[in-house]
Amino acid sequence: MKFLHLEEQLSREEIKKLQLVRLKSAVARAKKSPFYAKKLKGIEPEDLKSIEDVKLLPFTTKEDLREHYPYGFLTVPKSEFVRLHASSGTTGSPTAILYTENDLNTWADLMARCLFMVGVRKEDVFQNMSGYGLFTGGLGIHYGAERLGCLTIPAGAGNSKRQIKLLKDFAVSVVHIIPSYALHLSTVFEGLGINPKDFNLRIFLIGAEPHTDETRRRIEEIYGVKAFNSYGLSEMNGPGVAFECEYQNGMHIWEDAFLAEIVDPVDLTTLPEGEVGELIMTTLAREGMPLIRYRTKDLTRFLPGECPCGRSHVRIDRITGRADDMIILKGVNIYPMQVEKVLMSMKEVGQNYLIELYKEGHLDQMRVKVEIKDEYFVEDMRVLKALQSKIAKNLREEILITPRVELVEHNSLPKSQGKAIRVIDLRN
Amino acid sequence: MKFLHLEEQLSREEIKKLQLVRLKSAVARAKKSPFYAKKLKGIEPEDLKSIEDVKLLPFTTKEDLREHYPYGFLTVPKSEFVRLHASSGTTGSPTAILYTENDLNTWADLMARCLFMVGVRKEDVFQNMSGYGLFTGGLGIHYGAERLGCLTIPAGAGNSKRQIKLLKDFAVSVVHIIPSYALHLSTVFEGLGINPKDFNLRIFLIGAEPHTDETRRRIEEIYGVKAFNSYGLSEMNGPGVAFECEYQNGMHIWEDAFLAEIVDPVDLTTLPEGEVGELIMTTLAREGMPLIRYRTKDLTRFLPGECPCGRSHVRIDRITGRADDMIILKGVNIYPMQVEKVLMSMKEVGQNYLIELYKEGHLDQMRVKVEIKDEYFVEDMRVLKALQSKIAKNLREEILITPRVELVEHNSLPKSQGKAIRVIDLRN
Numbered sequence A, B: 001m002k003f004l005h006l007e008e009q010l011s012r013e014e015i016k017k018l019q020l021v022r023l024k025s026a027v028a029r030a031k032k033s034p035f036y037a038k039k040l041k042g043i044e045p046e047d048l049k050s051i052e053d054v055k056l057l058p059f060t061t062k063e064d065l066r067e068h069y070p071y072g073f074l075t076v077p078k079s080e081f082v083r084l085h086a087s088s089g090t091t092g093s094p095t096a097i098l099y100t101e102n103d104l105n106t107w108a109d110l111m112a113r114c115l116f117m118v119g120v121r122k123e124d125v126f127q128n129m130s131g132y133g134l135f136t137g138g139l140g141i142h143y144g145a146e147r148l149g150c151l152t153i154p155a156g157a158g159n160s161k162r163q164i165k166l167l168k169d170f171a172v173s174v175v176h177i178i179p180s181y182a183l184h185l186s187t188v189f190e191g192l193g194i195n196p197k198d199f200n201l202r203i204f205l206i207g208a209e210p211h212t213d214e215t216r217r218r219i220e221e222i223y224g225v226k227a228f229n230s231y232g233l234s235e236m237n238g239p240g241v242a243f244e245c246e247y248q249n250g251m252h253i254w255e256d257a258f259l260a261e262i263v264d265p266v267d268l269t270t271l272p273e274g275e276v277g278e279l280i281m282t283t284l285a286r287e288g289m290p291l292i293r294y295r296t297k298d299l300t301r302f303l304p305g306e307c308p309c310g311r312s313h314v315r316i317d318r319i320t321g322r323a324d325d326m327i328i329l330k331g332v333n334i335y336p337m338q339v340e341k342v343l344m345s346m347k348e349v350g351q352n353y354l355i356e357l358y359k360e361g362h363l364d365q366m367r368v369k370v371e372i373k374d375e376y377f378v379e380d381m382r383v384l385k386a387l388q389s390k391i392a393k394n395l396r397e398e399i400l401i402t403p404r405v406e407l408v409e410h411n412s413l414p415k416s417q418g419k420a421i422r423v424i425d426l427r428n
């Protein structure tokens, strides 16, 4: 069996046809919610003659979700919902996504399909190192793995020694892990004198934070696995929106469930295929809380060409950052991912780094603290100075300004057990 | 609809018949596992002529689970399992329970039945304040609530201010919470100047740690809810083993799924009905990992008489402690629950206390630190001295020795966000 679901085999033509049908019913359904009843006033499903007519529809933003929290987007009575995930934040306005039983089913199916696509099978033992609870990464992937029939270990985040014990005792073959934690965990393995390659590990599912291909290759090298990039966001259920296939050449978006567009983040016009812009998503299969043209703020592009795996679902490039993450320094736009890309491609650099923005007089400055591997952290100051200069020079080539570089010892920067904090802004 | 499942209406006769059938098949199935193949050698299902013949079967202990970790108890191939829960502990031998898809289904059904019994309905909004992950309290109750169709909020443990925000924003009616955390959370409400009675709260599910009826009444009073005691342990799936009904007069054990006995914890002989002893449990409905006569180490008794709710499933009294928890001090046996019972019945006592055991010369001593409510924590030393003496005297009446009593300010003892630590042993 090559595909888990029939939908994976649709041709581009069939996908577009299905999308139009589903977009129409998504619009009809959305209009049952207080928010869209107003927002979509005057727009009827039959106004959509082709899938390109999605442009006739207005955008939905995170601010809309906040302002109409908690029930403004619901299309059926509250009692029909069986799950709620909410953004954290005790102050400020949170956002919440509510799911009907059908929605949970659809989500679990999409997630199972992702897992199957990268080679996960019923016989696999799957350890989920994602935090459970309100964060969708835990329960989302959990339900998918159980649906596929994997022995699922709900390990949750943190507690590295216990993670390693479970990996060993149950001969775990598949792991869901945040990339920065995968790098951190490797230093715990090191400290214990254990080589993860001696374990039964086969597949890592990584994602939930932007990372570079250099980071992925490192993780694959350390653990002796294939590591697959994934994309999801709680507004679109959570994980299970897009996943790499065995070819690791971009992430297939499940276009039977989501309609994706790439637009200019400033003027919101559709960009030509291949250009980087903001990803816009419409739910095509969500019953209780459909979202129309949701602005993800994530920056990526559609990848051209066909994928050898046989799926014609469009592929997106890895997320290069969030529209919100952009650092403006001395008039130059910089994404943290650019810094990571440079650092992770250098063999001397360890598994952690930190970008600090600060003021020197009135001038904005950037300092990059870089963990150096033990074998390169020598006593000879001249060697260290040379390494420092090399890193600064490589960074300059990528980001066009020269940051201050500080070399720090392996394992000396704050460890992350959740999403890594890569940028600290000390300017205010 | 009064009952969720037909099994709840069985008469005693019918229960005993069903139990015998299921016990036979549990034995037959257990013998497929490496552990029981040996342990039950020479015993055949047909040797069991009546349910009382369960006494012919050997006991199973936590040590057995440890020694045959991780796969010694499995009756089907590992690939048939879809879930694993494990005890924590990075050192020492852990224990693990594995579940097939059928086992998860049975568990969710039992759990939904518990929730329905205390009055939870599809229309309720349910906030689960239990930690998720490897601990069964999170996912166990979660699956039951979703099965019943409640809007389920997987809030997880801790983060009290966020808990309160969710309770408010979603008009939560049902909460699963550890009793000591319920008491702690009330002090957070107090600090915020919010009265939880102004919320939509209706039902609290408490359990996961032994507590007294006095603690329950306090929780009910503070939150304006009915609070239902529950019993479960991961070796018997997790939560959903026994639950109070609307009459709050003991916890019905689901005898179609579990066979319960009470034995003398020392000589392991069956005790007459009504006597307190160790609870012994046999799984009657578990497919992948049946356990025969498992020694729970929990102390309780069967309650006599019929329950007005119409369910004839036997009721157990609240757990008075664990065989392991017993404190031996100056030759007297003391259970921490006895101390709690005394303290929580005194109006001056706040929501937290701590028992410390220490040495004075060669003598074992007990110190009880007791939080006092603000309005009783007056400046007049004579009043405080009198209160101190009163607490010591009340304790003496219950536990037969006079502990040293220390009055401390409201909110000054370490807070618990998980199971409370009530006893600290400083003797070694």
Ligand SMILES: [Zn+2]
Pocket: A245, A246, A247, A252, A307, A308, A309, A310, A311
């Ligand atoms: Zn592909």
Ligand SMILES: [Zn+2]
Pocket: B245, B246, B247, B252, B307, B308, B309, B310, B311
């Ligand atoms: Zn009853």
